[in-house]
Amino acid sequence: MPDDIFAPLGLDPASVVRTERIEGGIGDGSLLRVTLAHTMPGGGTLWHERRVIKRLTPRRGWLGAASDDARMRELRLWESRLLARLPLFATTG
Secondary structure, three states, X not given: OOXXXXXXXXXXXXXXXXXXXXXXXXXXXEEEEEEEEEXXXXXXXXXXXXXXXXXXXXXXXXXXXXHOOXXXXXXXXXHOOOHHHOOOOOOOO
């Protein structure tokens, strides 16, 4: 996995201890599960954290192709913080 995908997301490539591709889904975005290690000064691991990274491409996937989506609406929705304001019982996946 190239380190250049982590820095723009604010992740230190040195903290990445594992990456694994997540298969499936009906869209064309690729999913990657990333395990990060948070360490103390001196090297002892405090805890591990997992994140899922989704790579999107304009006009790809069935919905992007059908709607000619060059604006990446999925990304714009996330950036607007609207998903964070949804009720806890609402699912977005």
